[in-house]
Amino acid sequence: MKANTYLTFKLGQELFAVNVDNVLEVLERQLITPVPDAPKNLLGIINFRGEILPVLNTHLKFNLTVEDNEELERLLIVFEIGQDENKYSVAATADAVKDVIEVANEQIKPVPENGISYDSKYLTGITNYNNQFVMLLNTIKAFSF
């Protein structure tokens, strides 16, 4: 039985999960430099280990309503995506980081065609963890530009 390890995090009311292989670091209260005239779903840039990374407004990208207390708990998850020469890093907003979980491939169910508010192409599947639906993210599709 093949299983992968995922990091789960909250965005609005939803629970998402990404393969831990794609996660570099979780940052708190990072100074974000806004870039005037940048695409709407980019909050700006940050200095991450001496490199400049774009910050993706995940809420906007996934069409999620932003909570009132937006300023309170703004976390950034730094993702590393792609391989070799095409490798790049991106930071994305999250409301809270939850667990690290094991999900067997058999436990992953296909994404329902309708009934979700955001583009289903960003997801690889859905799984059930502790009686909660967890959306597995396709990092390459969700965080590419």
Add this chain to the structure above:
Amino acid sequence: MDMNQLKLKFIDEAESLLTSLDNVLIELEKTDDLQNINEAFRVMHTIKGASGMFGFDKIVEITHELESIYDLLRQKTLQLNPSIIDITFTAADHIRALLIDEAFSNENNIKRHKLLKESIDVVKGIKTPESKKTEPKTTSTPNEIKVSNKPTTGNIDKKATWNILFYPNEELIKRCVNMAYTFHDLFALGEYKISSKPFNNSEGEFWSIFLVTDQPFEEIENALMFVMDYCKISKVADFDIFNPTELEKRDEQLNNITQHIEAFDTTDMQNNAPNNANDSGKELIHLINKTNNQQPVQMTPKATTRINVEASKLDTLMYLVSELVTTKSELLIALKKHDEEKSIDAAEKIEKLSKLFSDNALSIRMVSLHEMLNKFKRLIRDLAKQLGKQIEFEIIGEDTELDKNIIDAIGEPIMHLIRNCIDHGIEIPEKRIAKGKPETGTIKFEAQKTGNYVYITISDDGNGINTEYVYNKAVDKGFIQPGTNLTEKEIMDLIFLPGFSTAESLSNVSGRGIGMDIVLKRIHDIRGEIIVSSTKNIGTAFTLKLQQTVSIISTLLVTSGKTTYAIPIEDIEACNIELDENTTNTQSKLIRYNNELLPFYILKGYTMHAEDSSCSQKLIIINKQSKRYAIIADTIIGEYQAVIKPLGKAFSEVKHLSGASLLGDGSIALLLDTDNVWFKTSNN
């Protein structure tokens, strides 16, 4: 041990050897010079030896044949002629192709291989038909041993046979030992036989080399100086074991070593034999086909990621590192003792060191134009020949250094400019004579460093740009209205427009592939400029103005709201001008500056809270390639040496920014792209 890594290194080395061969051949084409013939022989010999080690049997075949031609040339039994040079050029290209076609599966390569061998035979046949027979035949099956026919010198009686077992490992690659040269030195000592595939034993993979030489052990040691740690050398016999008559004479002594030789001669039989790893006497039998069964690794040609660095620069680096380590301890001790004065001293020293470190790092990245130009020499020779033109390539200032990134970026655009010179610039000899010019055209490459810039001029003494023709073409293509008044210079700049190609018919030399607009874009990408000048029937010159390095630039930091911007200082004509109500002309959307009216751009900034907007704003006057405009900012902070980082493709649509730089306090300044801000100014 990763053999593939070692192999890639060999390919790298072989390629640079081939480039040097090209240049030797270009020289030989001009004058028949013994030194150059020797050099060509040496290159062939070196490639032959090393490619044998990595199983490039077809390369061994070709280099061996060529080597014998050049040997005849050396001995003056054969006279150098143009067809030999042409064959060698073709062979050099063939070897290049074989380096990436290890399996010898490409049909073109197979065809070319056959043709090449035939033409070599013809060349050799001219002079020495009987020598062909006496020549030892090189074999091509993977497991057989290659025999060099290098003439050995000295008294035959003094010869000894040595066995060298060579165990390479990762460390060797890290040490950047040039294997081809190392083994060339070894092979120069005498006659050699080398296993074509690495063997395997408990200590790892190794090559076995038999060397017959009259030189003492010290010479072998010298040749292998850099790889001695990886070699096991043993004397096999006091005579040439590969010479049959010698063998007979020394029958008795031979008994000790027959086992070794048999291991080589009976390879094919051993293929099916069981593998007796513990039998020490049969150690050499391990050349069994095991390695053969492995899939050949497909290699794709890669851009060189290695750079050659002057040793003195590395010495400086070592010196700086040792200084840093001592200063760091000084600082730690001072801090522990709460000695403020000493702490400050040490901190200041570290600051100075960091500046030296950055200078050193940049200088290490500096590469001379040498290698790039070497590649051009061959290209020019080929193109000229193809188009029936006579061209002399003149180089001035090839030692000029530029950042590796810039060298990589300008290679293709410069190649294109040179192609244009050959194709459209230089006339065919008859035309040149008719015009009263020397028969041979000249393409000049001049590089020169001035301040922080490097100027590269590519010029020819050919046709010059036909401005009338360019003008009409631009009208035809709808780039300009008929009757538009343009200066000569403005007309010449039209050739940089996308979709503008002046070649009357598409040739495969230029006029297809990248156009002048792409050349311009590539140069702009690295913050460079192109200036074109031309006189009809005198010639054309393209001058590139390039920064020596792109990664650190002098900037002026300004702010707008909470956002900090960096503006390249070289683009700034004036700054710190107070903006008052009289200077703005709201109707014409222009700004008054020294009795001139200029378009302007207001820097956008993020403000967290509504700030007092009445605070006086500042004007910065930009002058970039005769485009002049004003930038309006809130405050001017001052000069800053910015280390530029890319913004990444997420911001590819944000054209007015070309990067970002980290500031001392951890915040980020955005680098303005002064070219593209122009398109956002008030009058555009």
